[in-house]
Amino acid sequence: MAALKDKDREVRQGAAESLGKLGQVTPEVIKVLIAALKDKSDWVKKGAAESLGKLGHVNPEVIEALIAALK
Numbered sequence: 001m002a003a004l005k006d007k008d009r010e011v012r013q014g015a016a017e018s019l020g021k022l023g024q025v026t027p028e029v030i031k032v033l034i035a036a037l038k039d040k041s042d043w044v045k046k047g048a049a050e051s052l053g054k055l056g057h058v059n060p061e062v063i064e065a066l067i068a069a070l071k
Helices: 009-022 027-036 042-055 060-070
Strands: none
Touching: 009 027, 009 042, 027 042, 027 060, 042 060
């Protein structure tokens, strides 16, 4: 998850996408994916949004973060 803070956009994107593929739903994973939705790179945001969708963990905080990322 530290890779989500890497200076390289491709590393951050890969990390966000990998979390969705791993399928582990923990509060920490959800928290870092929500934070990744605020990344300066649209590619990282996309990876985080896709991972949140794959994980299927829907709660008001996730929904609000996804809506905010779309604005």
